[in-house]
Amino acid sequence: MSHPSGNLDKSVISVVNVGKSYSRSGQKLSVLANLNFEAGAAQTIAITGPSGSGKSTLLGLLAGLDEPETGTIRMDGVDLTNMSQAGLASFRAKTVGIVFQQFHLLQTLTALENVSLPLEIAGNKAAEAEAISRLEAVGLGTRANHLPSQLSGGECQRVAIARALVVRPKILLADEPSGNLDAKTGEHVTDLLFDLVRKDGTTLILVTHNEELAKRCDHRYQLRDGQLHRML
Amino acid sequence: MKWILSSLFFLTISSTAFAAVPVVLCLGDSLTEGFEISPDTAFPALLDKRLKEKFGPKAEAINAGISGATSASGPSRLKFQLKSPKQLTHVILALGANDGLRGLPVAAMKKNLEDTIKIAKENRIKVLLAGMKIPPNYGPGYAKSFEEAYKKIGREQKVAVIPFLLEGVAAHPNLTLPDGLHPNPKGHRIMVETIWKNLEPIL
Amino acid sequence: MIWRRLAWREIVNTPKFSLFFILNIALGLTGFITVSALKSSVDQSLSGKSREILGADIAVSAFRALTQEEIAGFDAFVPRGTQTAEEFGWVSMVAAVTKASNVPPPARLMEIRAVDPTFPFYGQVAFTGEDGKPSSDAIFRRMEQESVALAAPELYFQLDLKPGQSVKIGDQAFRLAGTIVSDPSTSSASFSIAPRIYIGRNWAKQTGLIQRGSRITHARQYALPNQPAESAQGSSQRDLEIKFKDFAKTRSDLRVRSHTSATDELGRVLKFLGDYLGIVALIAIILSGIGGNFLILAHVRTKIRDLAILQSIGARPSSARWIIGWQLIILGFGGAVCAVAIAAILLPSIREILAPFLGTAITVTIQKDSVVTALIMGTLGTPIAALPVFLHLEGMSAATLFREHQDPSRIKPLGWLMAALPSTAIIFGLASWQARSPKAGILFLMITGIAILILAGSGILLLRSLGPFSRLIKQKTGRKSWPILMALRHTRRSGQTLMVSFVTLGLCAALISAVPQIQAILTSELTSSDKTVLPGLFLFDIQPEQEAPLRQFLESRNLSSGSLSPLIRARLDRINDKITGETFDNIPGTRERQTEEQFKNRTYNLSVRGRLTASEVLAAGREFETVRYDPSKQDIPEISLEKRFAERTRINLGDILEFNVQGISVKGRVVNLRRVRWASFQPNFFVQFQEGVIDDAPRTYLGTVGQTDFETTQKLQRELAQSFSNVSIVDVKASVDRILNISQQVALAITAMALLCLLAGMGVLTAITLQQSRARSYETAILKVLGASFREVYVRVLGEAAIVAFFAAFTGLAISFGIAWILSVFIFDGVWVFAVSAAVVPALLIFTLTLIITMAASRIALGTNARNLLQSES
Structure with a gap:
């Protein structure tokens, strides 16, 4: 406890003794218990685990969309557990990008508008130019003005990746990014994801069932009994 | 109703036929009925009280006033009253005001009143005819002939006539109802005096 | 204002949905605007008609001259710019002016109205001139200068005169300058037995008839200055009526009439119409409110996921809601604007459809306040309706986006109920305001x-x-x-x-x-x-011995005698063996003074009617067991009462009433309460007995004759005067x-x-x-x-x-x-x-x-x- 920051400064993500439980029909169900975990800058980390092991819960906590019951979460040197809703929002806007299994694009906005949205939220004046360049980076420069319903699944996920990375976040949270895609498209999308993350030096937390995909990461953890177990 | 009436006949047939006690029928219209006032403040009730004071409890004044009635109803209504077991001695005939207000022919009114008087005479009932006047707005000719009809009947039929039933009452706002036409209870107290003055001599 | 931009982008990107939504909002609001416009134009048209009957907005009258103090008192209540006029009214025997003076010419009873040159303030008396052609002369102005009169056609017929000849009213001769064709002020409540004749008010004195003892109506009429909004006028009119009546309270012989109370029947119809329109407007608002709410809620439910997504990419929860908020504001405003446009397009054709019925003069215009209300309702009401859903969202975490089987759009029933509350409050606030x-x-x-x-x-x-x-x-x-x-x-x-x-x-x-x-x-x-059963003529004062001959008389002239209803004067002595005097004193004050007095007097015109007629509806109880009273079946005779009469006198079904009919007591039991239909126009009575109960009692008959033309009516009147001189005719056609x-x-x-x-x-x-x-x-x-x-x-x-x-x-x-x-x-x-x-x-x-x-x-x-x-x- 004398100089905890010395060690933590190097970590982009630091999760200490985090616990989280849900109550289902009166019974308390512990999902995460005393979970500890660290990740450094530009590291890619895969988290695997069976369904219901708490992967989504962990992602929710890391994204600042949910609060832990115990422990602390520090992201990019900032303690999320003591932050206001406004602070968390601004943290997400600047520091974290999220890619969902189900893409979660706004159906009523075009690809370009979806991508430029985080920049606009952050108040960036040159939002559109930046968004176009990001769309081009994911190979969708020509489809900028299409609505999500006019795009294929793979294209949607590429738009989602562009949206997640458009603000150049320090951390990218990806939840089964290829889970809703066929094998070939999935591979293409994950290739793209890894390329961009490596290029930007982004810390990637990848939640997946796919062992092959997990192996592409620097470190692998398995979520079991509410705790992360390092896999070699 | 018929059976009620007939039973009444049988019950009271024995009542004294030749008593000197006056039983006065007030056969009239709204002025007699006591239009819009309590019936015990109308002149027949006041007259009844006075008769009883003078002639004892058997003396009586009967209110047979019907609002809106014209002289045409006189004969049949008198006949109806004659079916009653009461031995009528006098009738105050106070009809005609509505004939006048509706501008009906004076000649017809005169005939109706005369017919009524004849029925009374046939039944040995003394008649006091209550004279009426019509407001001047009806026009001088009509008002005059209307008023004179009563005097004429009095002369021709040899019956007593009150020159004007509403003497001292008509056109006095404090003695009439808001309609400016019908007497209020105060007005009826004056009317009973006018009637008494003319009725007493023939009792 | 990124959120507003974003909201706009969404609307543009989904044109179909936006249009659908806007049209839905517009539909409800169009209904609201159109109903308001129609309501106000119908109000206007009908209050115009009732004004024409009185010829003024408000009038005071008495059977005496108003005092200076009274005039000053009433005048103080009316706003600046109010016009006033005075009028004398009376009945008089009027005769033709003839050269031969030996035999006095026949005189007939006429209703004389001596009016000011400004008469009438509302409506128009249509008439033909001396040439028999429709005239547009300023006849009432002429009356101020000349001794001319305008008379009803009946007068010419009864006095055997032609336009251009003269009549004598009192001491003054008047030249008959025209014949009335239609007179809106022919009151519907007070049937007049005498034909009407108009003369100038300044000539009234010359007749010599206005003197002590004369029965003259002195009236003072007021026409209020034009006021912009009908609603404002309506309320000030009511206030004025209250002030006038308050002032007249201590002077029982003064009568205050406003155009709204000019006639009972009409007043009732107008009140019902007003209430009905209020209810329809209310229903329109509620319906569009329900529809709007349903749509908004359904829409917001689909937006809940979007809110979560926005949060996940760094938007604050509150600002994320602004996107939806702005979207609803824009769509709602669009809907309101559309509604105004649609209403503007629709109204002229609605006016066209209604014109033949409400008169061509009616204007169906969009009411300013309803447009403002529609705009506010569309623009602000739409997001307000969605507000509770937003509040409900507080508890929803964006973390659910990570779940595979998420259902963020689920709202609990309580949430839905909550959602309906504020918008319901708004809808009802608006509704009560609209229905006033x-x-x-x-x-x-x-x-x-x-x-x-x-x-x-x-x-x-x-x-x-x-x-x-x-x-x-x-x-x-x-x-x-x-x-x-x-x-x-x-x-x-x-x-x-x-x-x-x-x-x-x-x-x-x-x-x-x-x-x-x-x-x-x-x-x-x-x-x-x-x-066909509508009455044209009422015949009254038919004596019992005249009943049969009169029936024959009418039948021989092919006139259906309709009904001859007996009228029997009787006093209510006892209710359930209790003397009425005491119970009746406790009856709370009724509105009409006259009625109140009548109740103190407790004397009514009974009638005898074995069955309910077509103009009567059974409201409670049962019909008479038998048409004629049958002592073997009924212990006492059966009585039917008019419902409102029973309510005022607090008489209930089953009560036993004891009447005094010319000194004879008659008892009966109330077996039904009946309601009289508005549009029946048939003679109806408070109290009706079974047949065969009071057959002997003195009575007169009230008769009706179906509608006939003018000539037939006049001929009938003349013939009746010969054979049944006491029977009077009222032309009610x-x-x-x-x-x-x-x-x-x-x-x-x-x-x-x-x-x-x-x-x-x-x-x-x-x-x-x-x-x-x-x-x-x-x-x-x-x-x-x-x-x-x-x-x-x-x-x-x-x-x-x-x-x-x-x-x-x-x-x-x-x-x-x-x-x-x-x-x-x-x-x-x-x-x-x-x-x-x-x-x-x-x-x-x-x-x-x-x-x-x-x-x-x-x-x-x-x-x-x-x-x-x-x-x-x-």
Whole structure:
């Protein structure tokens, strides 16, 4: 406890003794218990685990969309557990990008508008130019003005990746990014994801069932009994 | 109703036929009925009280006033009253005001009143005819002939006539109802005096 | 303002949905604007008519001259710019001026009105000049200068005169300068037995008839200066009437009349119309409110996921809501603007349709305040309606986006109920303001609340009964009927969604079906069923011995004598053996002084009538056991009382009344209370006995003769004067026609409003059904993916829609009877008809419409690529 920051400064993500439980029909169900975990800058980390092991819960906590019951979460040197809703929002806007299994694009906005949205939220004046360049980076420069319903699944996920990375976040949270895609498209999308993350030096937390995909990461953890177990 | 009436006949047939006690029928219209006032403040009730004071409890004044009635109803209504077991001695005939207000022919009114008087005479009932006047707005000719009809009947039929039933009452706002036409209870107290003055001599 | 931009982007990117939404909002608001416009124009048209009858806004009169102090007192109440006029009125025997002076010419009773040159303030007396041609002379101005008169045609007939000749009124001769063709001031309440003749007021003195003892009506009339808004005028008019009446309170011989109270019948009709229009406006607002709320909530539910996504990319929860907020504001404003435009386009044609009935002078203009209200309602009401959903979102975490089986769009029933609360409050606030009656607002709040409870209750019952029902179908038909079974199962399991749509549909159905019912009830009262029985003439003072000859007399002239009703004067002595004097003193003050006095006097004109006539409706109790009193069947005679008379005198069914008929006591038992129809125009009586009870009592008869033409009437009058000199005739044709005319206009306005409301209701219903079909399309797509045939999916979707629509429409129908009944009891004087067809038709319409829309929508959904549907719904 004398100089905890010395060690933590190097970590982009630091999760200490985090616990989280849900109550289902009166019974308390512990999902995460005393979970500890660290990740450094530009590291890619895969988290695997069976369904219901708490992967989504962990992602929710890391994204600042949910609060832990115990422990602390520090992201990019900032303690999320003591932050206001406004602070968390601004943290997400600047520091974290999220890619969902189900893409979660706004159906009523075009690809370009979806991508430029985080920049606009952050108040960036040159939002559109930046968004176009990001769309081009994911190979969708020509489809900028299409609505999500006019795009294929793979294209949607590429738009989602562009949206997640458009603000150049320090951390990218990806939840089964290829889970809703066929094998070939999935591979293409994950290739793209890894390329961009490596290029930007982004810390990637990848939640997946796919062992092959997990192996592409620097470190692998398995979520079991509410705790992360390092896999070699 | 018929059976009620007939039973009444049988019950009271024995009542004294030749008593000197006056039983006065007030056969009239709204002025007699006591239009819009309590019936015990109308002149027949006041007259009844006075008769009883003078002639004892058997003396009586009967209110047979019907609002809106014209002289045409006189004969049949008198006949109806004659079916009653009461031995009528006098009738105050106070009809005609509505004939006048509706501008009906004076000649017809005169005939109706005369017919009524004849029925009374046939039944040995003394008649006091209550004279009426019509407001001047009806026009001088009509008002005059209307008023004179009563005097004429009095002369021709040899019956007593009150020159004007509403003497001292008509056109006095404090003695009439808001309609400016019908007497209020105060007005009826004056009317009973006018009637008494003319009725007493023939009792 | 990124959120506003974002909101706008969304609207532009989804033009179809935006248009759909805008049109829905517009539909409800159009209904509101049109109803307001129509209401105010009908109000205007009818209050104009009632003004014409009085010829002024307010008038004071007495059978004496008003004092200076009284005039100053009344004048102080009226605003600057008010016009005043005075008038004398009296009856007098009028004769022709003839050269031969030996025999006095025949004189007839005439009603003389001596008026100012400004007469009349409202309306116009149409007349023909001396040449017999329609004249537009300023005749009332001429009367100030010359001794000329304007007379009713009856006068010419009765005095055997022609225009241009002269009559003598009192001491003054007047030249007959014209013949009245139509006179709006022919009052409908006070039937006059004498033809009318107008002269100048300054000539009244010259007649010499205005003198002590004369019975002259002195009137002072006021015409208020034009005021911009009809509503403002309405309220100031009422205030003025109250002030006038307060001032006149201590002077019992003064009479205050305002145009609204000019006639009883008309006043009642107008009040009913006002109440009805208020109710329709209310229903229109509530319907569009329900529709709007439903749409907004459904829309916001689909937006909940978007809110979560926005949060996940760094938007604050509060600012994320602004996107939806702005979107709703923009769409709502668009809807309101559309509504104003649609109303502006629609109104001229509505005016065209109504012009023949309400008169060509009517103006149907969009009311400024209703436009402002519509804009506010659209722009702010739309997001406010969504506010509770936003509040509900507080508890929802964006973390659910990570879950594979997330259902962020789920709202608890309590949440939905909460969601309806603030918008409900707004709707009712607006509604009471629009109807200008908090009483109607509260009544409606209660009615709607009860209706929702009943619907929710029957919804639960329906859900419970579907299980056993589907088991039954399964047993009977086996697997073949899986689409129906699935429809049943789905209906049963989608409890919450089902309840929402069931209650919404049911409430719409109830309100929509209630409107034509009330319309049917009111129009059946307003319009006479058979025009031939309408009276043209009233004959009164027929003596008993004249009854038979008069009947013959009329029959020989082919005049239907209608009815001859006996009139028997009687005093009510006892109620249930209690002397009435004491009980009657405790009757609370009634409005009309005259009535109050009449009640103190307790003398009424009874009649004898064995059965209720067509103009009477049984309100309570039963008909007489026998037409004639039969002592072997009834212990005492039976009595029928007019309902409001019974209420005022506090006499109940079964009470025994003892009357004094010319000194003879007659007892009877009250066996029924009856209501007299407005448009009957037949003689009716407070108290009616069985036949054969008071046969001997002195009586006169009141007769009616059907409508005839002028010549016949005049001839009849002349002949009657010879044979039955005491029988007087009142020509009621003009009054009856006038009331009937206005009643029919009111009935038409009421029908038009009902149709409009029905149309708006159907529009709202369409919107709701389309929304529900959209919600079902996801499931439709899944079924298709699973390999169900087109037909099977179709049956399943329609089956579900049919179950909900059928039960909602008919539960709503049942409730609508209750609504119509409650309204008729509390607002329409207990007028009530079981208007089955009027209610069933809309209910059937609602049911069919729902099915047709669902069919169309599911055909479209089935035609679309299933994958697209699944994707857009995921």
